Every structure is written in C-alpha cells, then in structure tokens.
Amino acid sequence: MKRLIPAGILLLFIFCTAFFGKITVKKQCDNTLVSLESLKNDYISENIKSAEKGAELIIKEWKASEVRIAPLVNRELIEAVDGSLKGIAYGIKNESRGNVLYNYISAEIALQQIADEQSLKLASFF
Amino acid sequence: MISTIIRTVILYVVVTFAIRIMGKRQIGDMQPNELVVTLLISEIAAIPLQDSNQPILNGVVAIFMLVVLEIIVSVLAMKSFSVRKLMSGKSVVIIKNGAVDQRAMQSVRMTVLDLVELLRQQNVFNIDEVAFAVLEVSGDLSVMLKSSEMPATAGDLKIKKAPECLPLPAITDGKIIKESLSALSTDEKGLLEILNKEGVDVNEVFLMSLDRYGNYTLIRKDGAVI
Numbered sequence: 001m002k003r004l005i006p007a008g009i010l011l012l013f014i015f016c017t018a019f020f021g022k023i024t025v026k027k028q029c030d031n032t033l034v035s036l037e038s039l040k041n042d043y044i045s046e047n048i049k050s051a052e053k054g055a056e057l058i059i060k061e062w063k064a065s066e067v068r069i070a071p072l073v074n075r076e077l078i079e080a081v082d083g084s085l086k087g088i089a090y091g092i093k094n095e096s097r098g099n100v101l102y103n104y105i106s107a108e109i110a111l112q113q114i115a116d117e118q119s120l121k122l123a124s125f126f
Numbered sequence: 127m128i129s130t131i132i133r134t135v136i137l138y139v140v141v142t143f144a145i146r147i148m149g150k151r152q153i154g155d156m157q158p159n160e161l162v163v164t165l166l167i168s169e170i171a172a173i174p175l176q177d178s179n180q181p182i183l184n185g186v187v188a189i190f191m192l193v194v195l196e197i198i199v200s201v202l203a204m205k206s207f208s209v210r211k212l213m214s215g216k217s218v219v220i221i222k223n224g225a226v227d228q229r230a231m232q233s234v235r236m237t238v239l240d241l242v243e244l245l246r247q248q249n250v251f252n253i254d255e256v257a258f259a260v261l262e263v264s265g266d267l268s269v270m271l272k273s274s275e276m277p278a279t280a281g282d283l284k285i286k287k288a289p290e291c292l293p294l295p296a297i298t299d300g301k302i303i304k305e306s307l308s309a310l311s312t313d314e315k316g317l318l319e320i321l322n323k324e325g326v327d328v329n330e331v332f333l334m335s336l337d338r339y340g341n342y343t344l345i346r347k348d349g350a351v352i
Binding site for chain 1: 147178179180181182183184187190191193194197198200201
C-alpha cells in the first residue's frame with residue numbers, strides 16, 4: 001500500500017489542477033462573454049461611446065484573464081480572442097458594422113472553445 | 127527562446143521524476159503496460175516542447191496521470207494473479223521434459239530459429255541438453271539443463287567452501303564510505319589499521335573493497351593493486 005502514496009499525491013495534484021483550472025477558465029470566459037454581450041447590445045442600440053469604452057475595458061480585462069488562464073489554455077485560442085476583441089474595438093472606431101459583428105462572433109466561438117476544452121462535454125473527449 | 131529552455135528543464139525534471147517513481151527497469155525487462163506508459167510519456171513530453179502554444183501543464187498532468195495508472199495497475203497486478211495475467215501475459219513452457227512443445231511455440235509465434243537463437247544466448251548450443259525452457263513475459267528464455275548436462279557444483283563434489291560474503295567499497299577515490307563500514311560492522315579505526323599495515327594513505331587509495339571477514343582488495347591511484 002506504501003507504493004500507492006505517490007500515486008495518491010499525484011492524483012490529488014491532477015484533480016486540484018483539473019478542478020480549479022476548470023473553475024478559473026469558466027469564470028474568466030463567462031465574465032468576458034457577459035461583457036461582450038453587453039458591448040454588442042450597446043453597439044446595436046447605437047450607443048457608440050459606451051461601446052467604445054466597453055471595448056477598451058474588455059481588452060484590459062482579457063489581458064488580466066490571460067495571465068490566469070495561460071497555464072491551462074492553448075495559447076492560439078487566447079490570441080484568437082485577443083485578436084477578435086481588438087478587431088471589435090477597431091470596427092467600432094471606424095464605424096465598420098460588419099467588422100464588429102464578425103469579430104464578436106469569432107471572439108464568442110473562441111471563448112466557448114476555451115471553456116469547452118476544460119468541460120466534461122462528450123465532444124471535448126474526442 | 128528562454129521560455130523553450132525553461133520548458134525543457136521543467137519537462138526534463140517531470141519525466142525523470144515520473145520514470146523514477148515507476149521504478150528502475152531496463153527497456154528489455156519491462157512488462158507490456160510499462161513499455162506502453164514509457165513510450166506514451168516520451169511522446170506526451172515532446173508535444174509541449176515542439177509546440178510552444180501548448181500549455182506545459184497539459185503535458186505534466188497527462189504524464190502524471192499515466193504514472194498514477196501505472197502504479198495502480200502494478201499494485202493490482204501484485205495483489206491479483208488475474209490482473210497480472212491480463213496486463214502482462216504469462217510465461218510459456220516451450221521445452222518440457224526435453225521435448226519441444228510445438229503447440230506452445232505456435233501460440234507465441236516462435237519459430238525454431240528463434241528458439242535456437244534464444245538457447246544460444248543462454249550458452250546452450252545443443253537443444254538435446256535442455257530439460258525445460260520457459261519463455262518469460264519479458265521475452266527472455268529461461269533454461270534448465272538436463273541433470274546429466276549440468277556442471278558439477280561444490281555441493282556435488284562435497285567440497286567445503288567459505289560462506290559467501292559480499293565485498294563492499296570501503297574507500298573510493300580517497301573517500302571513506304561510512305555506510306559500507308557500518309554494513310560490514312567495522313569502523314574507520316579498523317580500516318586505517320589495514321592502510322597503515324600496507325603503508326598507504328587514504329588519499330592515495332583509488333578503490334578499496336572489504337568484506338566482513340577482513341579480506342580486502344586495494345587499488346592505489348597510481349594503478350598498483352595490493
């Protein structure tokens with residue numbers, strides 16, 4: 001049974017990493033998705049100034065989130081969200097509606113993909 | 127580039143730690159499940175090294191999970207014969223009472239040439255000398271010669287020999303190994319007496335092996351053997 005002690009310690013480390021990793025990533029993604037939804041509503045309701053501020057705020061928030069989720073998430077997905085958020089800010093400044101909506105969808109998909117990677121959904125296993 | 131260096135160091139430590147926990151075994155002596163885990167660990171460790179976009183923690187967690195599975199399976203195999211048989215297979219008797227079991231050879235897909243080669247590796251050049259040969263799980267062949275072909279032992283010849291004792295390194299490269307002295311139930315004083323008798327200083331000794339009966343071999347740094 002002594003031989004099982006290292007296995008137990010490693011298992012504890014694995015479960016802690018998986019559990020807290022899932023919670024952290026889900027929380028960061030959910031927060032960003034909520035902010036993104038509110039930004040989209042502002043933009044659609046022609047509240048451009050608020051949308052501009054919102055876009056800058058989301059980019060800042062995402063930078064902070066990046067640090068927390070970087071050890072757990074594929075760097076490419078983090079960069080994809082970052083790029084899309086910057087695309088939204090650029091689109092709002094330059095009044096390019098298509099650009100804003102396209103980048104909104106891209107960011108949403110990337111965020112969902114990040115959350116899915118940590119989830120127990122059947123699709124994430126295969 | 128610096129991050130690559132750090133990632134490499136981390137993964138080196140993790141993989142070494144993982145292999146160390148699994149226990150010391152040479153590749154050839156591994157059970158099938160151990161071999162699979164070792165191969166997978168090396169593959170998984172390579173992914174975060176090659177792709178810097180992959181978080182290193184993903185690789186570390188996967189490696190640790192494999193180690194956990196390996197430990198659990200090995201403990202279960204120790205406790206249960208069925209698990210051991212399932213995971214590692216079982217030994218097959220190829221030669222029984224001097225007769226080659228062809229059906230057993232077919233079951234392990236072994237040709238006559240394979241058998242002859244494995245026998246030669248055991249210093250057996252004539253199959254007729256073999257009483258029993260067992261193909262072990264590791265792929266090695268264990269051979270028991272017919273009693274008429276076995277070399278005579280001291281017991282057969284009724285020769286009295288001194289009981290076996292294991293010589294231990296007492297001094298290596300001028301340094302006294304205290305663990306060896308305590309295992310041999312002696313102390314530094316006794317060791318220095320031997321060195322004084324031989325007229326050698328501790329610092330001049332390259333290797334000195336000693337057994338519990340006081341027999342020793344002394345190799346000086348200049349190469350002289352005493």
